[in-house]
Amino acid sequence: MKDILDAIQSADATSADIAALPLPESYRAMTVHKDETEMFAGMPTRDKDPRKSLHLDDVPLPELGPGEALVAVMASSVNYNSVWTSIFEPLSTFGFLERYGRTNELAKRHDLPYHIIGSDLAGVVLRTGPGVNAWQPGDEVVAHCLSVELESSDGHNDTMLDPEQRIWGFETNFGGLAEIALVKSNQLMPKPDHLSWEEAAAPGLVNSTAYRQLVSRNGAGMKQGDNVLIWGASGGLGSYATQFALAGGANPICVVSSPEKADICRSMGAEAVIDRNAEGYKFWKDERTQDPKEWKRFGKRIRELTGGEDIDIVFEHPGRETFGASVYVTRKGGTITTCASTSGYMHEYDNRYLWMSLKRIIGSHFANYREAWEANRLIAKGKIHPTLSKVYSLEDTGQAAHDVHRNVHQGKVGVLCLAPEEGLGVRDHEMRAKHLDAINRFRNI
Numbered sequence: 001m002k003d004i005l006d007a008i009q010s011a012d013a014t015s016a017d018i019a020a021l022p023l024p025e026s027y028r029a030m031t032v033h034k035d036e037t038e039m040f041a042g043m044p045t046r047d048k049d050p051r052k053s054l055h056l057d058d059v060p061l062p063e064l065g066p067g068e069a070l071v072a073v074m075a076s077s078v079n080y081n082s083v084w085t086s087i088f089e090p091l092s093t094f095g096f097l098e099r100y101g102r103t104n105e106l107a108k109r110h111d112l113p114y115h116i117i118g119s120d121l122a123g124v125v126l127r128t129g130p131g132v133n134a135w136q137p138g139d140e141v142v143a144h145c146l147s148v149e150l151e152s153s154d155g156h157n158d159t160m161l162d163p164e165q166r167i168w169g170f171e172t173n174f175g176g177l178a179e180i181a182l183v184k185s186n187q188l189m190p191k192p193d194h195l196s197w198e199e200a201a202a203p204g205l206v207n208s209t210a211y212r213q214l215v216s217r218n219g220a221g222m223k224q225g226d227n228v229l230i231w232g233a234s235g236g237l238g239s240y241a242t243q244f245a246l247a248g249g250a251n252p253i254c255v256v257s258s259p260e261k262a263d264i265c266r267s268m269g270a271e272a273v274i275d276r277n278a279e280g281y282k283f284w285k286d287e288r289t290q291d292p293k294e295w296k297r298f299g300k301r302i303r304e305l306t307g308g309e310d311i312d313i314v315f316e317h318p319g320r321e322t323f324g325a326s327v328y329v330t331r332k333g334g335t336i337t338t339c340a341s342t343s344g345y346m347h348e349y350d351n352r353y354l355w356m357s358l359k360r361i362i363g364s365h366f367a368n369y370r371e372a373w374e375a376n377r378l379i380a381k382g383k384i385h386p387t388l389s390k391v392y393s394l395e396d397t398g399q400a401a402h403d404v405h406r407n408v409h410q411g412k413v414g415v416l417c418l419a420p421e422e423g424l425g426v427r428d429h430e431m432r433a434k435h436l437d438a439i440n441r442f443r444n445i
């Protein structure tokens with residue numbers, strides 16, 4: 001592994017040099033263990049601790065198949081899907097690996113007693129499998145997390161609709177929170193030159209998801225002037241949704257839960273910010289009963305901030321806790337677009353406000369190949385910036401996931417895998433200098 005790292009860090013290693021490096025038989029990776037899936041049984045979700053279930057293991061290098069690439073991972077990031085995997089909710093991810101393993105001989109590699117997690121990476125291609133022409137050993141890349149087979153016509157217009165659609169590092173093995181990752185070569189995209197490894201690894205999953213959910217015609221198709229209600233506006237998804245709204249001429253109404261988070265939203269350029277904690281919204285009277293008066297109070301506050309207008313698009317992901325309010329505050333003909341249910345997936349809302357006011361609910365999930373590429377292009381062009389806050393070492397991934405689970409993080413949390421320190425991998429210093437304040441906006445707060 002040291003030789004690989006030395007070659008990556010040397011200014012003059014060629015593609016042939018990288019291709020000639022022997023690959024290690026094993027590498028370090030963050031895993032969950034199949035024989036531990038019941039370890040948190042009976043505990044409340046909040047108390048399930050990723051630091052207990054995530055392990056740093058030495059794992060054997062997987063065989064490289066056709067159309068695949070092995071990548072030396074310099075940095076990765078923590079996504080909420082890694083929190084779900086590490087607390088075995090809503091399901092153990094080993095079921096996904098078993099199901100994938102049954103599909104064909106090569107997919108069997110994924111069905112193991114350990115699951116290497118992680119759905120983001122920035123790194124360097126080490127080897128490509130048969131049939132890969134677009135990428136070479138030595139290429140500096142990021143990887144998006146869409147894994148599809150594309151054997152069915154269902155996914156030929158929109159690759160997210162493939163019946164064998166999986167999220168790499170969640171529904172497949174060999175993810176990015178490791179020193180080496182196995183990806184399909186179609187997941188690879190050029191690493192933005194002006195970013196360090198850990199900055200480049202941060203946006204991938206959430207940026208692509210926010211792009212489809214909010215901007216793409218497959219999602220809400222946001223346009224100039226739209227009022228966009230963004231829950232968790234300084235969190236993983238929300239910090240990109242806020243940037244897309246601002247960059248696209250829309251009007252974000254950012255919801256956060258502390259004055260620090262409100263300040264970050266303002267520093268991104270948002271003017272309308274609601275601190276849900278300070279304003280004390282209680283959309284549920286008890287576990288089963290919502291309080292429409294609170295939806296109305298929330299709607300009034302939004303009208304105060306917009307000069308009397310209601311919401312064109314709600315960027316939803318908290319789920320059960322907020323969904324009733326989200327449907328209520330949307331304007332006639334408006335759209336609620338949802339990609340998650342962090343607080344519970346059995347939603348309740350008053351359907352009269354949906355049908356009588358001709359509102360639409362759109363389900364959205366990650367992004368298709370093209371959307372992921374377009375979202376990465378916006379990062380590479382400096383139109384959208386990483387929202388990296390803290391950076392952890394690979395061995396401290398459990399703590400990083402714990403922070404995200406407990407909602408004590410800001411923006412995105414990064415993880416150094418092979419990169420020995422932060423700040424490495426920047427190739428375009430001139431472009432970086434232009435965007436330095438925006439790149440550093442979330443750092444160490």
Ligand SMILES: C/C=C/C(=O)SCCNC(=O)CCNC(=O)[C@H](O)C(C)(C)COP(=O)(O)OP(=O)(O)OC[C@H]1O[C@@H](n2cnc3c(N)ncnc32)[C@H](O)[C@@H]1OP(=O)(O)O
Binds near residue numbers: 084090091205340
């Ligand atoms: C990019 C990052 C993203 C995120 O962070 S997202 C957040 C994390 N992700 C999650 O929380 C989602 C985790 N996944 C799940 O909870 C489950 O994954 C799903 C609920 C999405 C699906 O459940 P399942 O049991 O895996 O699949 P089924 O489709 O319900 O299949 C079970 C059986 O039901 C059959 N079936 C499906 N639809 C129908 C239908 N309409 N009518 C009759 N049967 C149906 C199937 O065929 C199959 O059958 P057979 O067991 O025999 O193979």
Ligand SMILES: NC(=O)C1=CN([C@@H]2O[C@H](COP(=O)(O)OP(=O)(O)OC[C@H]3O[C@@H](n4cnc5c(N)ncnc54)[C@H](OP(=O)(O)O)[C@@H]3O)[C@@H](O)[C@H]2O)C=CC1
Binds near residue numbers: 238322341343404
């Ligand atoms: N389907 C898909 O493709 C994707 C789905 N997801 C899912 O989306 C969800 C959010 O992911 P991500 O943004 O990365 O996570 P983060 O934890 O980084 O951010 C979410 C933010 O939402 C806010 N929030 C959390 N719970 C509530 C609540 N009960 N009521 C109101 N606001 C709440 C919090 O902000 P604050 O406290 O400031 O209000 C929190 O910081 C996860 O469940 C994840 O699995 C993520 C990416 C892709």
